[in-house]
Amino acid sequence: MIRDTGPGARLWRIAVWGVTLLFCLNLLAMIATVVLNSVATRWLGTWLPLGLTTRWYGSAWEEFQLGDILVVTFQVVFTVVAISGALGVAAAYALARRSFPGRSLVLLVFLLPLLVPPVTYGIPMATVLYQAGLGGTFWGVVLANLVPSIPFVVLVMIPFIEQIDPRIESAARVFGASTTQLFVRVLLPLLLPGILAATLLVLVRTIAMFELTFLTAGPTSQTLIVALYYAVFASGVRAGQSIDAMAVVYMAVTLAWLLVALRFVDPTQIVARSKRESSAA
Amino acid sequence: MEVAPVSSAPLDGVAAAAGLADLPPLRMRLAARGIDATTLLCLPAVAAVLALFLYPFVYGLILSFEPKVGGLFANYAKFFGDPFLYDTIATTLRLAVPVTILNLVLAVPIAMRVRLMRRQRLLTTILVLPVTLGTVLVAEGLLNYLGPQGWFNRTLVWLGVIATPLKLTNNYWGVFASLLITGFPFTFLLTLSYVTGIDPALEQAAAVHGAGARRRFTSVVLPLILPGLAITFCLSFVQAFAVFPSAVLLGAPAGATRVISIAAYQAAFEEYDYAMASAIAMIMGAVQLAIVAAVLGLRALVYRGPVGGTKG
Numbered sequence: 112m113i114r115d116t117g118p119g120a121r122l123w124r125i126a127v128w129g130v131t132l133l134f135c136l137n138l139l140a141m142i143a144t145v146v147l148n149s150v151a152t153r154w155l156g157t158w159l160p161l162g163l164t165t166r167w168y169g170s171a172w173e174e175f176q177l178g179d180i181l182v183v184t185f186q187v188v189f190t191v192v193a194i195s196g197a198l199g200v201a202a203a204y205a206l207a208r209r210s211f212p213g214r215s216l217v218l219l220v221f222l223l224p225l226l227v228p229p230v231t232y233g234i235p236m237a238t239v240l241y242q243a244g245l246g247g248t249f250w251g252v253v254l255a256n257l258v259p260s261i262p263f264v265v266l267v268m269i270p271f272i273e274q275i276d277p278r279i280e281s282a283a284r285v286f287g288a289s290t291t292q293l294f295v296r297v298l299l300p301l302l303l304p305g306i307l308a309a310t311l312l313v314l315v316r317t318i319a320m321f322e323l324t325f326l327t328a329g330p331t332s333q334t335l336i337v338a339l340y341y342a343v344f345a346s347g348v349r350a351g352q353s354i355d356a357m358a359v360v361y362m363a364v365t366l367a368w369l370l371v372a373l374r375f376v377d378p379t380q381i382v383a384r385s386k387r388e389s390s391a392a
Numbered sequence: 393m394e395v396a397p398v399s400s401a402p403l404d405g406v407a408a409a410a411g412l413a414d415l416p417p418l419r420m421r422l423a424a425r426g427i428d429a430t431t432l433l434c435l436p437a438v439a440a441v442l443a444l445f446l447y448p449f450v451y452g453l454i455l456s457f458e459p460k461v462g463g464l465f466a467n468y469a470k471f472f473g474d475p476f477l478y479d480t481i482a483t484t485l486r487l488a489v490p491v492t493i494l495n496l497v498l499a500v501p502i503a504m505r506v507r508l509m510r511r512q513r514l515l516t517t518i519l520v521l522p523v524t525l526g527t528v529l530v531a532e533g534l535l536n537y538l539g540p541q542g543w544f545n546r547t548l549v550w551l552g553v554i555a556t557p558l559k560l561t562n563n564y565w566g567v568f569a570s571l572l573i574t575g576f577p578f579t580f581l582l583t584l585s586y587v588t589g590i591d592p593a594l595e596q597a598a599a600v601h602g603a604g605a606r607r608r609f610t611s612v613v614l615p616l617i618l619p620g621l622a623i624t625f626c627l628s629f630v631q632a633f634a635v636f637p638s639a640v641l642l643g644a645p646a647g648a649t650r651v652i653s654i655a656a657y658q659a660a661f662e663e664y665d666y667a668m669a670s671a672i673a674m675i676m677g678a679v680q681l682a683i684v685a686a687v688l689g690l691r692a693l694v695y696r697g698p699v700g701g702t703k704g
Contacts, residue, residue, distance in 0.1 A: 120605060127505045130498060135518050138573060140543055141533040142521070148536055156541050202437035204430070211426035217438055224445045226627070227677065228634030230653040232445060234673040235452025238666045258444045261437050319526035321637055326657075340528045343535070343641050351536070358532050362525060369524050378516035378581070 145362070149355035171356035174349060175338055181364070184334040187249065187324075188317045191256045196310045199264025200302070206265065207272035221262035229259065229322035237326040247329025255323040263316065264309045271305030304375060311372035318365050335361050456671035467671035477672070480652040481679060487564070487639075487651065488632035491571040495579040495628055496621060503583040504613070516584075519577035530570050531641040535561055538569060564648045570638035579628045586620030587613075615694065622691035626684045633680055652676050 149167055151160030171177060202221075206214065224232070236255060237246060245251035275298075283297045321336045328337050339361055342354045415421070422428065459466040471477045506512055522530055538544050538560040545557035560566055590613060598608045636653040643649030656676060660669030 123501075123605075124505065127501050131502050131505075131515070134498075134576065135515075137537075137544070138518065138522060141530070141537040141573070144536045144543060145529075145533045158543075158546065198437040198440055202434035205432070205434035209426045209428070209431045211431050214426075217434060220438060220441055220446070224441060226630065228630055228680075230634045230636050230656070231673055231677045231680065232449055234656050234660050234669050235455070236444065236448040237660065238455065238670065239448040239451055254444055257440060261440055265437060315524055319524060321526055321528050322634075325637075326661075336526060336528055339532070340637055340641070343528065343532045346535075354532065355536075358529055361529060365524055365526075366521075369520070373517060378513070378520040 142362070145355050145358050148352055149359045151352055154352075167350070167352040167356040168360075170350075171353045171360070174353060175342060175357055177335075177338075177357065177360060180333060180335055180338050181360075183249070183332060184318065184364070187252050187256065187332070187334055188314055190253045191260050191317050192310050192314050194253070195257055195260035195264050195313055196306065199261050199309065200268055200306060202261075203265045203268030204272055204298075207269050208277065221265045224258050224262050225266070229320070230326075232258070233323050233326045236323075240327055246327055247332065249332045251327045251329075252324055252332045252334070255327040256317050256320055258323065259320070260313045260317060263313055267309040267312065268302075268305055271302065271309075275301050308372070308375045311368065311375060315365060315368050315372055318368065335364065452670035453674055455667050456674050459667050459671075460665055467668050468675070470668070471671060471675060477655055480650055480655045481675070483649065484633055484635070484651040484653075485679075487567055487571065487635065487649065488629055491568060491575055491632050492579075492625060492629040494572065495576045496583070496625060498576060499580040499583040499624075500587075500617075500621070503580060503587045504609070506584060507588045512584075516581065519580060521577075522574045523577050523581075527570060527574055527635075527637045528641070530574055531638040534566060534570055534573070534638075534642055538566060561642060563644055566642035567635065567639050567649045570642050571632050571635060574638075575628055575632055578631065579624055582624045582627065583617075583621065586617050586624070589620075590616050618694045619691050622687050622694075626687050629683060629687075630680050633683075634676070652679075 147160060148154055150163050150165060152162035152164050154160035206217065233255070236258065240246045240251045240254065245254065279297060279301070280293060283293050288297065318334070319336060321340060324334050325337050325340060328334065333341075335357075339354075339357055342349065342357055346354055419428075456467055457464050459470075462469070506515060509515070536542055540557040540559070544560070545554075548554045549557060558565075560569065594612055594616070595608050598612045603611070634653055635651055636657070639645060639649045639651045639654060643651075645654055652672065653676065656669050656672040659665050659672055
């Protein structure tokens with residue numbers, strides 16, 4: 112790679128790194144503000160809070176019924192992960208192994224829900240779910256969250272499955288493996304890293320999916336992010352520290368899963384299918 | 393590929409009389425075109441997406457033409473007749489377009505620099521944080537951070553850049569900042585994946601022929617990433633155009649940041665006029681589609697082809 116060494120180039124380099132550093136600094140400071148405020152006794156008009164306390168976590172836990180909300184959140188998220196994983200991997204297998212008339216149309220059907228932002232399709236979808244009597248229920252929230260999740264699993268899994276040599280499957284067939292055996296003993300072990308990556312990414316995305324859950328959730332089917340929205344929306348009613356304590360709980364839940372996910376995937380995969388992977392395929 | 397018809401000799405008489413003797417069974421003909429039991433595995437997922445995504449969309453489109461009062465186009469007439477409603481398009485564009493352009497302008501030089509780094513993982517992990525945490529958390533964080541007593545204003549006052557704290561929350565700039573903080577990482581990571589796809593040998597060849605850094609960028613790299621940048625612009629713009637939670641929490645939802653998704657939400661869940669809400673959602677989709685189509689139309693004018701430097 113070429114390295115330029117003029118004073119202009121050096122200045123440009125410093126400017127680019129400066130902007131990057133500034134962005135990261137602001138981002139981390141913003142997160143630090145939330146964390147620090149959640150353990151502050153009083154923080155008004157000073158650089159740092161006057162004292163530290165953990166009592167806001169206790170009060171947030173009771174005020175917002177965080178226990179119940181966490182249970183609902185995980186029920187929703189794991190149901191979504193299980194259903195979208197099963198449907199998505201099966202569809203990805205078909206799309207990776209067969210070329211049939213209308214294949215590109217099917218791919219387009221899977222691409223659209225990822226390109227159209229949730230608010231745009233969420234409102235007509237919520238209307239349909241409310242008319243079917245599913246609005247405000249647990250299953251309404253799950254169905255809504257399946258819309259971006261299934262296509263996401265499909266599109267992450269297709270290159271993974273394409274990498275597996277179909278002759279391995281043929282060999283298993285030759286040695287007399289039944290379809291179940293073929294799936295459980297050959298395909299599943301080979302696909303496991305891909306399935307793990309895809310489902311973990313769906314998990315992280317579903318925890319953070321605000322719009323669709325917000326449009327379909329009722330009082331008993333709220334997830335953590337929606338509860339956080341209502342708390343911030345009605346701020347002034349409760350202490351800011353209490354809301355921030357809830358925000359920290361939300362961050363901890365999301366980031367814990369993000370850390371697990373990052374062991375299996377490249378961070379860029381969270382927004383785009385990694386270029387390196389598709390060029391290697 | 394054509395499949396040779398199986399021997400149909402035993403099927404004399406009946407089938408031959410029916411004129412089917414020289415055609416293989418339907419199953420085989422379908423299999424030859426790639427349709428067999430394996431293909432059917434994609435049916436459940438396709439059915440789910442059709443039922444939950446495409447059907448509601450079509451339903452919403454039809455519903456938008458069945459207003460509570462008035463004729464076929466009453467909802468659309470109401471939207472474009474009421475400045476409180478149609479102004480939301482301009483308000484949203486005023487937020488989404490500058491933010492998307494700023495994100496791209498920042499992302500390209502940084503991506504060009506980061507691709508030379510060997511250890512990108514720390515930076516990409518930091519940048520993936522706001523995308524993962526989501527807009528609600530960013531809005532809550534920025535409310536404190538950008539507030540009159542927040543660290544941002546305090547630092548600027550301390551440095552002597554400004555005399556009194558700037559008002560950065562509950563107005564246009566609050567939403568702008570939140571779109572920047574969630575949108576930039578998204579734009580950057582997409583741009584990075586395009587930039588790293590360019591063969592470094594192409595730039596080296598340009599350098600050998602005496603092209604300076606600026607020349608190498610404008611006549612080698614830029615034309616190669618332009619199609620990718622067009623896609624990135626579309627994806628980032630569509631996300632920014634659908635801004636919702638931060639416009640409510642961090643902006644002025646009744647004034648400067650009354651974006652189109654707020655109008656749609658209010659129609660659906662405050663006035664319970666689902667037909668009107670669907671009409672607004674359709675208008676929102678149409679504006680997004682128009683901008684995306686315009687950008688992709690421009691994209692068709694530029695070079696698209698291999699970005700590798702291989703011979704042949």
